[in-house]
Amino acid sequence: MIKNKQVRKAIIPAAGLGTRFLPATKAQPKEMLPIVDKPAIQYIIEEAVQSGIEEILIITGRNKRAIEDHFDRAFELEMTLKAQGKYDLLGLIEEIPNVAIHYIRQKEAKGLGHAVLCAKQFVGNEPFAVMLGDDIIDAEVPCLKQLMQVYEDCPGTILGVQEVAQEKVSSYGVVKPKVVKERLWQAVDLVEKPTLEEAPSRLAVLGRYIIEPEIFALLETTEPGRGGEIQLTDALRKLAQVQPVYAYEFEGRRYDVGDKQGYLEATVEFALKRPDLREGFLRYLKKNWGELVNGGEK
Template sequence: MEIKKVRKAVIPAAGYGTRFLPATKATPKEMLPIVDKPTIQYIVEEALESGVEEILLITGHSKRAIEDHFDSSPALEMELERKHKNDLLQLVRETADINIHYIRQKKMLGLGDAILCAKSFIGNEPFAVLLGDDVVYNPERSALRQLIDIYERYEGTVLGCQIVPEDKVSSYGIVAGNPVGDTGLLKVRNMIEKPEPEDAPSRMAVLGRYIIEPDIFEILEQTKPGIGNEIQLTDALFELAKHKDVYAFAFEGKRYDVGNKLGFLQATVEYALRRSDIGPNFMEYLKEVIKGNGRLDKI
């Protein structure tokens, strides 16, 4: 039987973004820009570059700005056209051309509940999940494309992972498993959501990219609230692994945890340095900062 293609992606974006208050009091954290592009757009573009055809954004209250960003803007387009700012006009129109669906997570009951909101959209297909707190830079092959390739080869749910420092394991879902050949792939045998370091089965952390088979929805409907009194996707995936093959794959790429301030700043600096239009001048500026030992009065 021919394997089903991964055509759809789910992007949960309903959280309050409290770690970035007061900036996120009226602005969704997903709309905070890395240089000049909202974080959510990096995630959407990764999905499209990986071959995804339809995207569902799980939003919440006060997230209207996300929908507006991916909508057309006739007044702005007319003004840019009048001023012959064709490059900017093209950027605006390209953003509006992306086909995105929306549904609201009415209660903040955890990531598992957010994914369950996508049940009718997904139907009986495998699907991708991309979390907005993890931006991955890989100009050759996106993290999600790497997972899709593994799925198409092994025909099982795939968790995108990387090794994290021991003092960081309590921030992630941690997996352990048995190696599959020499591919760097593990067949999952244990998963724990945000364990204490002494309880962690490994340092292999699930980092915001998944290919999931639709069996997960039936399991999520039966999953009880776990850590934080939320319905944890990790708990449901571990249950799925008891009945079907679930793999953990260490994807290649520079991953930024933009859900915290330091990671967000690191992403902003490094994406800016990669830009041909501002990178060289920004590098000279940073050299001046370093020369002054970080003292702005020395610049």
């Protein structure tokens, strides 16, 4: 019987090489690429804090030091801004979430399942959240908070899902669903990056999880799967055989900022949401729209 404990901790895997954004990510973590003027990973951490998370573990790799520096204090910069009276800029620095953040390195690229396993000691024997940095979700109620609300009523592992286009199912872990109630299914099975023929539905797991700690014992015995990596989906399949695993269709606009198209969409749409940028940026787009869509031809 699963005890309904509070979800206090979150894991953010950030050890990937970011090859889809080379050469920009040759010496800079992809998680630090800005969406307008804020690093992508900051959006994820803000969501965690707004959802009530108390401690965060970021799984890093080589060349990720900039992430630690960003969430550390910058006393010299802060003092300089104060001395210059630039309190508007100082305010932006102070908006960076002040939450307990820990770091551990994933020394080998063995997949998402292995990255989660690296957090075993940090998590202990309590439920925890996993938040993938490639997925930024713009929602009235933070996406992770939505999952936490579901967890209160249905203790067990909760997967954040949305329907994706049929041609996109091969890019995700996909759920075989059994209806529980509106927007909520029991995940009878999961398939990692299925072909169209293998896909049991179009409900794709999109970067937000609440997971029970029993997953660690399963990850320790999970053999490498697709891509020769230890897949979190494979361990979740085993977990679903012994305790409830649910799929919740969260509300909100999800951006895949690990993909160039998704990154550009997020940048444009977040800029248009900004009161200080919207009017001028919208005026620019309207004025130059014809030339932009025609590849520079007037």
